[in-house]
Structure formats: C-alpha cells, structure tokens
Amino acid sequence: MTTPPHPDDELAGWLASVLTHADPVPERLFDAARAAYGLRDLDARVAELVRDSAVDAPAALVRGDDLRLLSFETGDLVIECEVRRHPARVDVLGQVVGGIATSVTATSIATQGAAAAEDPVEAPVDGQGRFSIRGVPGGVLRLGCRLADGTVVVTSWTPV
Amino acid sequence: MRGGRRSAPQAFDSAHGPRGRCAVGTTNSELVAGATAGDQRAWDALVERYTSLLWAIARSYRLPPSDAADVVQTTWLRLVEHLERIADPDRLPGWLATTARRECLRLLRRADREVYSASGVRDAPDDGPAPDAALLAGERDAILWAAFARLDDFCQRLLRVLSADPPPSYAVVSVALDMKIGSIGPTRARCLAKLRQLLPESEQLP
Numbered sequence: 579m580t581t582p583p584h585p586d587d588e589l590a591g592w593l594a595s596v597l598t599h600a601d602p603v604p605e606r607l608f609d610a611a612r613a614a615y616g617l618r619d620l621d622a623r624v625a626e627l628v629r630d631s632a633v634d635a636p637a638a639l640v641r642g643d644d645l646r647l648l649s650f651e652t653g654d655l656v657i658e659c660e661v662r663r664h665p666a667r668v669d670v671l672g673q674v675v676g677g678i679a680t681s682v683t684a685t686s687i688a689t690q691g692a693a694a695a696e697d698p699v700e701a702p703v704d705g706q707g708r709f710s711i712r713g714v715p716g717g718v719l720r721l722g723c724r725l726a727d728g729t730v731v732v733t734s735w736t737p738v
Numbered sequence: 739m740r741g742g743r744r745s746a747p748q749a750f751d752s753a754h755g756p757r758g759r760c761a762v763g764t765t766n767s768e769l770v771a772g773a774t775a776g777d778q779r780a781w782d783a784l785v786e787r788y789t790s791l792l793w794a795i796a797r798s799y800r801l802p803p804s805d806a807a808d809v810v811q812t813t814w815l816r817l818v819e820h821l822e823r824i825a826d827p828d829r830l831p832g833w834l835a836t837t838a839r840r841e842c843l844r845l846l847r848r849a850d851r852e853v854y855s856a857s858g859v860r861d862a863p864d865d866g867p868a869p870d871a872a873l874l875a876g877e878r879d880a881i882l883w884a885a886f887a888r889l890d891d892f893c894q895r896l897l898r899v900l901s902a903d904p905p906p907s908y909a910v911v912s913v914a915l916d917m918k919i920g921s922i923g924p925t926r927a928r929c930l931a932k933l934r935q936l937l938p939e940s941e942q943l944p
Contacts, residue, residue: 736812
C-alpha cells in the first residue's frame with residue numbers, strides 16, 4: 579500500500595513543472611556548457627581572480643565609468659588588467675608582473691548567440707610587461723600569457 | 739521537463755527517466771573521474787545533470803536571462819579549470835552552487851554600480867517573472883504562475899531553486915542560497931502555504 583503524496587509535495591511538483599515550462603533553460607546553454615570542455619588546457623597554470631574593482635572598490639572610484647580593474651594571481655605572477663566596456667566589445671589593457679611574458683591571448687565566449695568561443699586575439703607584450711588587446715567580443719573572458727620559459731598561465735574565466 | 743532535447747546518443751543517457759534523467763546509475767565520482775580522464779561523454783552527463791540547477795540559482799537571484807546565461811557558463815568553465823582539484827566528487831553540486839551564487843552576487847553588485855554609470859549597457863535587473871502566456875500549458879498553470887509571482891522574493895528564490903530538475907538536495911540548496919540547512923524544510927512549508935493562500939478557491943488542491 580502506498581501513502582498518498584503529501585499536499586506540499588503535490589503543490590511543489592506542480593510548481594516545478596510550471597517553472598520548467600515558463601522559464602526553461604535556454605537550449606544553447608547546454609551546447610555552450612558541453613563545448614566548455616573543449617577549452618580545457620591541461621598544460622596551463624590558472625591565475626585566480628583576486629581583485630575586481632566592480633565588487634571590491636568603493637563605488638566612488640568607478641562611478642560614471644565603464645572601466646573595471648581585475649587582478650589575477652598564481653604564485654608570484656600577477657596579471658593586472660583594465661577592462662573597458664563598449665557595446666558588445668571590450669578593450670583590455672594590462673601588465674604582467676613577476677614574470678617575463680612574450681605574448682598574451684584573449685579568448686572570449688559570447689553566451690548570447692553563438693556558443694562557440696571566438697578565435698583568440700593575440701597581442702605582444704612590451705619590455706615592461708604591458709599589453710593591449712582591443713575589440714574583444716564581450717562575454718566570458720580568459721587571458722593566456724605565454725612566458726619566456728615556454729609555460730602558459732591562463733586567467734580564471736571571468737564575465738566581462 | 740524539457741521536451742525533445744535528448745539529442746546526441748550518449749552512453750550515460752540510457753537509463754534516464756523523464757525527471758532526473760541522470761539520477762540513476764552513474765555517480766558523480768564516476769563522472770568526475772571520466773571527465774578528468776578526458777571523456778567528453780562524462781562531462782556531457784554532468785552538464786545534463788546540473789545545468790538546470792545552475793539556471794534556477796541564477797534566475798532565483800532575479801538575474802535577467804543574459805546575465806543568468808553568463809553565470810551558468812562561467813560556472814562550467816570554472817569547473818573545467820578545477821576538475822583535477824575536485825577532491826570529493828560528492829561535494830561537486832555544492833561546489834557548483836557556491837560558484838554560481840558568488841557569480842550572481844558579483845553581477846548584482848556590478849549592476850548596482852552601473853545604475854550610476856552614464857552609459858550602462860546591461861539589462862535592467864529582472865523585476866519578476868513575466869512568462870509568455872503561450873508557454874504555459876493551461877489556465878491553471880497560468881494561475882499558479884501568477885500566484886508564485888506575488889510571493890515575496892525570499893520564497894520565490896527558495897521555491898525556484900527547489901524546482902530545479904533534478905531537484906537539489908537541501909545541502910546544495912543551503913550553499914546556493916546561504917541558508918541554514920535545518921531551516922530549509924520549515925521555510926519551504928511556510929512558502930508553499932503562502933502560495934496556496936494566493937491561489938483562488940477553485941485551484942486549491944484536495
């Protein structure tokens with residue numbers, strides 16, 4: 579003999595089915611999430627996001643400006659970036675500190691529209707470790723720094 | 739339930755019921771081990787299992803669909819980065835929920851800031867459910883939706899996350915919403931009672 583469902587479970591089940599129909603997961607999100615696996619890079623070290631002016635800084639510093647400061651770190655290596663947002667695109671100015679980088683690539687995934695990553699945009703790094711990458715499609719961004727010793731450091735994926 | 743989206747033939751997909759498609763058979767340990775070893779199908783099964791939860795979390799924080807999509811995708815990309823460092827696969831859903839919640843809060847704080855910005859280009863925060871009525875199967879469903887939309891934010895958030903498919907454990911809900919695990923059951927009961935009160939007499943369940 580089975581016990582009848584609790585009225586709460588019945589209502590919750592009805593609500594779940596209504597919500598699933600009314601606010602479904604967009605299909606392209608499944609495609610994008612499956613494709614994310616293809617961006618796995620086993621050789622690169624990951625620099626974690628440690629500072630984000632959009633969250634950490636006093637509001638007065640960023641008010642009225644689309645400029646955002648991000649810092650990523652792994653060990654002694656620090657990647658500092660200024661991200662300036664334009665409609666659908668961002669410019670990234672940055673500096674690699676604590677290591678000698680030879681080039682930087684920006685990989686961006688637009689979650690609106692195409693699920694696939696755009697082709698990475700590469701830029702040189704000057705003698706002071708500075709780089710400038712303009713016109714990167716907005717979305718979720720990763721920078722990859724190729725270091726003089728041949729290793730690669732990538733930043734943690736960050737929506738910009 | 740998402741109709742018609744069981745597309746690619748996948749080894750892990752065979753034993754799925756209509757709800758909780760991946761709940762049977764393959765454990766998170768097996769899937770994480772598979773994905774770490776390079777098996778795309780194991781990864782796909784994780785995506786199938788938890789994307790609904792991540793979407794529910796992001797939407798429960800009232801993020802507009804574009805920001806919610808960024809949160810979900812960022813969470814999966816972070817897992818790709820961290821696969822080798824998932825020491826305890828049983829805690830994977832909690833890790834995913836925590837990552838998604840942090841990204842939601844980050845986007846909400848950013849959106850707050852951008853209210854001041856002269857040229858903010860992001861969507862306004864979602865001010866509540868506004869479904870295409872045609873998406874709702876019937877009049878009764880539309881009535882329930884309307885009642886849900888009148889609930890307070892907190893109840894909407896909790897019930898939204900609990901409605902993910904497959905339903906999350908209370909341990910996962912606890913980290914997704916930063917609630918004490920012991921308060922989830924009683925709060926759910928209170929929120930469902932409120933929801934019931936908002937339904938017209940004719941729609942009361944027996």
